[in-house]
Every structure is written in structure tokens, then in C-alpha cells.
Amino acid sequence: RYARFMAAFTHISTEIDSIYKQLTRDPDHPIGGTAYLSLENDEEPFLHGIKYTAMPPTKRFRNMEELSGGEKTVAALALLFAIHSFRPSPFFVLDEVDAALDNVNVARVAAYIHAKSRENAGQRNAGHSFQSVVISLKDTFFDKADGLIGVYRDHDQGCSRVLTKRLTTHD
Amino acid sequence: RYARFMAAFTHISTEIDSIYKQLTRDPDHPIGGTAYLSLENDEEPFLHGIKYTAMPPTKRFRNMEELSGGEKTVAALALLFAIHSFRPSPFFVLDEVDAALDNVNVARVAAYIHAKSRENAGQRNAGHSFQSVVISLKDTFFDKADGLIGVYRDHDQGCSRVLTKRLTTHD
Amino acid sequence: GSIHRLEVDNFKSYKGHQVIGPFLNFTAIIGPNGAGKSNLMDAISFVLGVRSSHLRGSQLRDLVYAYDDKEREVRRKAHVKLVYLQGDGTELSFTRGITLQSASEYRIDDKVVSWDEYNNKMRSLGILVKARNFLVFQGDVESVSTKSPKELTALFEHIS
Amino acid sequence: GSIHRLEVDNFKSYKGHQVIGPFLNFTAIIGPNGAGKSNLMDAISFVLGVRSSHLRGSQLRDLVYAYDDKEREVRRKAHVKLVYLQGDGTELSFTRGITLQSASEYRIDDKVVSWDEYNNKMRSLGILVKARNFLVFQGDVESVSTKSPKELTALFEHIS
Numbered sequence: 176r177y178a179r180f181m182a183a184f185t186h187i188s189t190e191i192d193s194i195y196k197q198l199t200r201d202p203d204h205p206i207g208g209t210a211y212l213s214l215e216n217d218e219e220p221f222l223h224g225i226k227y228t229a230m231p232p233t234k235r236f237r238n239m240e241e242l243s244g245g246e247k248t249v250a251a252l253a254l255l256f257a258i259h260s261f262r263p264s265p266f267f268v269l270d271e272v273d274a275a276l277d278n279v280n281v282a283r284v285a286a287y288i289h290a291k292s293r294e295n296a297g298q299r300n301a302g303h304s305f306q307s308v309v310i311s312l313k314d315t316f317f318d319k320a321d322g323l324i325g326v327y328r329d330h331d332q333g334c335s336r337v338l339t340k341r342l343t344t345h346d
Numbered sequence: 347r348y349a350r351f352m353a354a355f356t357h358i359s360t361e362i363d364s365i366y367k368q369l370t371r372d373p374d375h376p377i378g379g380t381a382y383l384s385l386e387n388d389e390e391p392f393l394h395g396i397k398y399t400a401m402p403p404t405k406r407f408r409n410m411e412e413l414s415g416g417e418k419t420v421a422a423l424a425l426l427f428a429i430h431s432f433r434p435s436p437f438f439v440l441d442e443v444d445a446a447l448d449n450v451n452v453a454r455v456a457a458y459i460h461a462k463s464r465e466n467a468g469q470r471n472a473g474h475s476f477q478s479v480v481i482s483l484k485d486t487f488f489d490k491a492d493g494l495i496g497v498y499r500d501h502d503q504g505c506s507r508v509l510t511k512r513l514t515t516h517d
Numbered sequence: 518g519s520i521h522r523l524e525v526d527n528f529k530s531y532k533g534h535q536v537i538g539p540f541l542n543f544t545a546i547i548g549p550n551g552a553g554k555s556n557l558m559d560a561i562s563f564v565l566g567v568r569s570s571h572l573r574g575s576q577l578r579d580l581v582y583a584y585d586d587k588e589r590e591v592r593r594k595a596h597v598k599l600v601y602l603q604g605d606g607t608e609l610s611f612t613r614g615i616t617l618q619s620a621s622e623y624r625i626d627d628k629v630v631s632w633d634e635y636n637n638k639m640r641s642l643g644i645l646v647k648a649r650n651f652l653v654f655q656g657d658v659e660s661v662s663t664k665s666p667k668e669l670t671a672l673f674e675h676i677s
Numbered sequence: 678g679s680i681h682r683l684e685v686d687n688f689k690s691y692k693g694h695q696v697i698g699p700f701l702n703f704t705a706i707i708g709p710n711g712a713g714k715s716n717l718m719d720a721i722s723f724v725l726g727v728r729s730s731h732l733r734g735s736q737l738r739d740l741v742y743a744y745d746d747k748e749r750e751v752r753r754k755a756h757v758k759l760v761y762l763q764g765d766g767t768e769l770s771f772t773r774g775i776t777l778q779s780a781s782e783y784r785i786d787d788k789v790v791s792w793d794e795y796n797n798k799m800r801s802l803g804i805l806v807k808a809r810n811f812l813v814f815q816g817d818v819e820s821v822s823t824k825s826p827k828e829l830t831a832l833f834e835h836i837s
């Protein structure tokens with residue numbers, strides 16, 4: 176039990192920083208932010224907590240509560256993707272995770288998801304890629320998708336219906 | 347105490363439906379949705395609860411929990427504006443209330459706020475208008491404002507700074 | 518593997534039998550407020566075995582299509598089938614239904630199975646419903662980053 | 678009346694003395710994630726007397742500008758002044774400061790007053806801090822529509 180827990184912890188804490196950097200770097204800050212996990216107790220980690228810290232570029236506070244709405248969203252997605260890399264599920268379903276993101280962060284997150292969703296069976300099992308199902312209201316997010324499922328309300332029948340459309344992918 | 351409470355309740359419950367209709371009507375549904383308040387107990391209302399129900403156009407469920415994210419936001423704003431009409435405060439501060447709204451609902455809410463923010467001292471005291479301070483990431487919302495306060499991060503100093511800009515108002 | 522398509526039958530706002538898909542590597546679900554986008558995520562979560570309280574319904578009955586409050590009393594069946602495309606190109610289907618007595622029923626390739634068998638088959642594909650780290654419901658994303666240290670440990674336990 | 682301008686001094690991410698405004702009939706605050714937009718709403722809420730726990734700070738100290746975690750120990754004063762334009766065109770200013778001993782200090786037109794006097798003056802202008810129905814913090818709007826019946830009654834009591 177201890178060994179399994181530590182295997183998960185070590186793997187995820189090495190991945191988290193590089194994923195967070197991919198999601199936060201830009202021309203002004205080519206390196207990006209810093210993210211790390213720390214154990215409250217080394218001897219019996221599963222009896223105590225794991226602390227997550229993410230610091231956006233140029234910010235120097237370690238208290239996650241003080242991050243802004245958009246900064247918390249980016250930190251959360253980095254953690255989710257890092258956990259996935261240890262225990263890869265074949266797909267992700269994300270419902271309006273871009274609600275608090277400004278256009279720059281939407282573009283970065285969409286680009287990351289687009290890059291991770293490339294079809295490659297070997298990559299899938301190794302945790303390097305996954306199928307993505309994303310619900311979004313922002314065209315700067317969904318125009319990066321391979322295909323759209325448009326949901327509309329059929330007023331006469333009082334129910335939902337869908338239309339599908341493939342997008343020509345741009346790599 | 348009973349009389350004051352009932353004065354508030356009666357006023358707000360007559361306003362809520364017309365405000366909700368203004369926020370939900372469109373060419374397909376010229377009337378809009380339905381919203382009302384009901385008392386759990388008529389004798390001693392302040393010892394029991396007030397139930398709020400809002401039903402978007404073509405929807406027929408009375409359970410507010412089943413509304414979608416965007417539908418809940420519109421219902422919430424209608425209630426806030428109705429309460430304001432009884433007890434007018436001189437200004438409103440709204441932080442990214444448009445996060446869950448699609449473009450159609452953003453335009454409707456922005457138009458409502460724009461209309462209510464017209465300067466007229468008499469209107470202010472009577473609860474028909476108010477000053478609005480709105481934080482938003484969507485240009486379809488903030489381009490209806492009279493002026494913008496742009497906040498940016500001064501990386502050298504590690505702090506926030508602002509720039510202001512008047513927009514030529516379009517009525 | 519990946520999700521190929523969904524077949525929903527009287528699930529939430531989806532009346533009658535509707536086939537939704539195909540799902541590609543990166544599929545976006547779009548549409549106006551209240552159209553039924555989150556209900557599609559609920560359909561995926563439901564067929565994987567997530568409890569109805571996470572799907573904005575207090576009981577299974579609430580997940581069955583109804584035209585209005587009166588029709589909620591009408592007894593209807595509902596089900597969601599998720600057709601999964603395996604690495605070797607073969608299809609595997611998972612179906613979860615709501616019976617007339619409002620109970621859950623699980624099927625793999627249209628054969629009724631127990632919840633344990635159903636869940637074990639999903640685990641073998643890497644779908645850990647208990648951890649749910651691959652499902653982010655509307656409005657929940659920010660709270661992932663401010664989970665308490667204890668909650669994070671619990672999540673790590675599920676996936677290790 | 679209306680808000681004419683804010684003068685912030687070492688409040689949250691606003692270092693030194695900065696004047697923000699003028700605020701017009703409909704003013705939008707815009708800028709990238711993490712720039713300091715919600716901190717401006719916190720400045721308005723703070724000067725009206727809203728408790729620091731609502732402003733994402735556990736204590737008053739957290740609301741004072743600091744460059745990094747080490748500088749949090751540095752004792753600094755901070756204040757926010759809200760200049761209010763009355764119907765007759767005259768200006769009235771409300772100031773709330775954080776003293777070196779981390780206590781709150783209230784001023785009306787630069788004269789120190791008690792919290793009761795400060796709050797009463799605001800009530801006379803229609804600013805009911807206790808009800809807070811005119812302040813919607815980030816992420817809170819949806820929950821307004823699903824307030825429990827008891828919570829709604831409490832809100833109605835505050836405003837009646």
C-alpha cells in the first residue's frame with residue numbers, strides 16, 4: 176500500500192511542474208510558472224495530506240486560496256492532467272472548464288488538449304494522450320476540435336436534439 | 347415587522363416576473379419565461395421560507411435545481427434586480443456574472459444593465475436605475491459600457507495598475 | 518480505445534431513441550444555454566455508473582425524460598448505451614438502464630451483468646469511476662485546485 | 678448618487694497610492710486573469726465594511742500589499758477611499774484603513790468616526806452592507822437562484 180501510494184505520488188509530482196509550465200508559458204515568460212506537491216508526513220503519507228502549490232509566472236505567493244479565478248482553473252487542469260499521466264483513462268469529459276479563462280488562457284488550454292488528443296494507440300496506454308470530449312461556449316476553444324456535436328432544443332417536442340459536424344483539422 | 351416584510355414580499359413578487367420576462371424574451375418567444383415567489387406560510391412568513399421559481403420559455407419544470415448553469419444565472423440576476431427595485435442601492439458591482447452565459451444571454455443581460463444605468467437622479471431613488479460596475483472577460487458585454495477600467499500587471503513592480511478609457515456611448 | 522458513439526433512450530431531456538456521435542479524438546459539444554449539453558455529460562457519467570445525485574437528480578426517476586412536471590408520474594423506461602471502440606477495432610458496448618421499477622440494470626454487449634462485472638470490465642480499460650479524475654462537471658474545475666490535503670490523499674489512494 | 682472614484686493605498690495587489698476612476702453610469706473592469714480585477718471589487722467591498730473573510734483574506738493583514746510571502750511580515754498601512762458623488766454634485770468620501778496594529782479605522786470626509794456612524798451614513802444613502810444584495814462576488818451568481826427558502830427569508834428581512 177505504501178509502495179503503491181508513493182509510486183503515484185512520485186510520478187505525479189515530477190509531471191505536474193512540466194505540465195503547469197506548458198500551460199503558463201508565453202513570450203514574456205518563456206519558462207512559465209512553478210507547481211509542486213508536498214507530503215505533510217513522509218512516514219505515513221496516506222494518513223496525512225498532500226499539499227498542492229502552483230505559482231503563476233511573476234507571482235511569489237504559496238497560498239492557493241489567493242489565486243484568481245482563472246489562475247485556479249489553470250492550476251486545477253494541470254493537476255488533472257498530471258494525475259491522468261499516472262493512471263491514464265481513455266478519455267476526458269470537461270464541462271465548461273474555460274468559463275473563468277481569458278482568451279490567452281483559453282487558447283493555451285485548447286492547444287494543449289488538441290495536442291494531447293492525437294490518435295496514437297501506444298500513446299494512449301502510456302498516458303501521453305487521451306480522447307477529449309469538451310463542452311464549451313467559446314469559439315476560441317471549440318474551433319480547435321476535430322468535430323462538433325451541436326445540441327439544440329426542439330421546442331415542439333420539448334426535448335433536446337443533436338447535429339454533428341466534422342471540422343477539417345488544422346495541425 | 348409583519349407589515350414591513352409583506353411590503354417587501356408583495357413589491358418584489360410583482361416585479362420579478364416582468365424583469366424575468368425582459369431577460370428571457372426573444373423573437374421566437376415574444377413573451378419570455380415565468381418567474382414567481384411563494385410563501386411557505388402566509389400567517390408568519392418571516393418564520394418560514396420563501397420559494398423562488400423561474401421557468402425559461404418552453405420549459406415546464408418547477409424545480410430550480412434542474413435548470414442549466416446559464417438558466418440559473420439569468421434567474422439569479424432577475425431576482426437581484428427585483429430585490430433592488432424594492433430597496434434601491436445607488437450602485438451594483440457584478441464580478442464575471444456572465445461566465446456561464448451564451449452570447450444571446452450575454453447580449454440580453456448587457457442591454458438590460460445598459461438601459462438601467464442611464465443617469466437620472468429621480469429614477470435612481472425610485473429604484474428604476476442604478477450605477478453599474480461590471481467585471482467581464484467578454485467583449486460582447488463590456489463594449490456596451492460607458493467607460494472601461496483596464497487592469498494590467500506591472501511585472502517589474504509586482505503589482506496591479508489601471509488605465510481608464512471612455513467609450514462613446516451608443517444609445 | 519475510445520468512445521465511438523452514445524445511444525440514449527428517454528434520458529433527461531433526450532426524448533425517445535437518439536444516436537449521438539461519432540466521437541472523434543477531440544469532440545466539442547456546443548449549443549445555447551439550456552439546450553442539453555450537460556445532460557449529455559450526465560449520460561456518459563450515468564452509463565459509467567456514477568450515482569444519480571451527481572447528475573442533478575435526487576433519484577433515478579428524475580433522469581427519465583418527462584415533458585413537464587405532470588409527466589414525471591408516467592412510468593417510462595430509459596437507458597444509455599456507450600459504444601466503445603477498442604484498440605483492435607472491435608466494438609464493445611456498455612448499457613445502463615432504468616427499469617419500470619426505477620432500478621438500475623447493467624449490460625455488456627446487450628447481456629445483463631452484475632454491477633461488479635460491469636465495473637471490473639471498465640477498470641480493465643482504465644476507466645476508474647470511483648476516482649472520477651477524468652470527469653469535470655460544470656462549475657467544479659476551480660475547486661480541484663483548492664482541494665484540502667486530505668481530499669488529495671484520498672484521490673491518490675483511489676488511483677494507486 | 679454614485680461612486681466617482683477610488684483611492685487605494687497598498688490594498689491587495691495595488692502597491693502604493695493609486696487613483697482609480699472616474700466611474701461612469703456603466704463602467705466595465707477588464708483585463709487578463711490574475712491582473713487584479715476582483716481585487717478592485719474587494720477594495721469597494723472593503724471600504725463599505727464587508728468582513729475580510731469575504732475578500733479572500735483570512736485576516737486584515739492579508740489585505741495589505743506584499744511583494745511576496747516574506748514581505749507579508751513587513752508592517753505596512755493600507756487604506757481605501759471611496760469618493761461618492763451626491764445628487765447635488767457635492768463629494769462625500771468614505772475611507773477605511775488598516776492601521777499598523779492591523780485594526781480597522783473608519784473616516785468620513787477624512788474625519789475619524791465609529792463604525793456605527795460610518796454604517797448609518799451609508800444606510801442613509803441606501804447602501805445596506807448587511808444585505809449585500811448589490812454585490813455579486815466571482816463565482817457566486819448561480820447560487821443566488823438556488824438559495825434555500827430560509828435564506829431568502831433572511832435576505833428579505835435584511836432589506837425590509
Ligand SMILES: Nc1ncnc2c1ncn2[C@@H]1O[C@H](COP(=O)(O)OP(=O)(O)OP(=O)(O)O)[C@@H](O)[C@H]1O
Nearest residue numbers: 414415416529530550551552553554555556582583
Ligand atoms: N428528466 C428530464 N426530462 C426532460 N427535460 C429535462 C429532464 N431533466 C432536465 N431536463 C431539462 O434539461 C435542461 C438543462 O439542460 P442542460 O443542463 O444540459 O443545459 P446546458 O446545455 O448544459 O446549458 P448551459 O449552457 O446553461 O450549461 C433543463 O432546462 C431541464 O428542463
Ligand SMILES: Nc1ncnc2c1ncn2[C@@H]1O[C@H](COP(=O)(O)OP(=O)(O)OP(=O)(O)O)[C@@H](O)[C@H]1O
Nearest residue numbers: 243244245689690710711712713714715716742743
Ligand atoms: N496582499 C496582496 N499583495 C499582493 N498581491 C496580492 C495580494 N493579495 C492578492 N494578491 C494577488 O492578486 C492576484 C489575484 O488577483 P484577482 O483575483 O483580482 O485577479 P482577477 O483579475 O480577478 O483575475 P481573474 O480574471 O482570473 O478572475 C493573485 O494572483 C495574488 O497574487
Ligand SMILES: [Mg+2]
Nearest residue numbers: 414415555655
Ligand atoms: Mg451546462
Ligand SMILES: [Mg+2]
Nearest residue numbers: 243244715815
Ligand atoms: Mg477575478
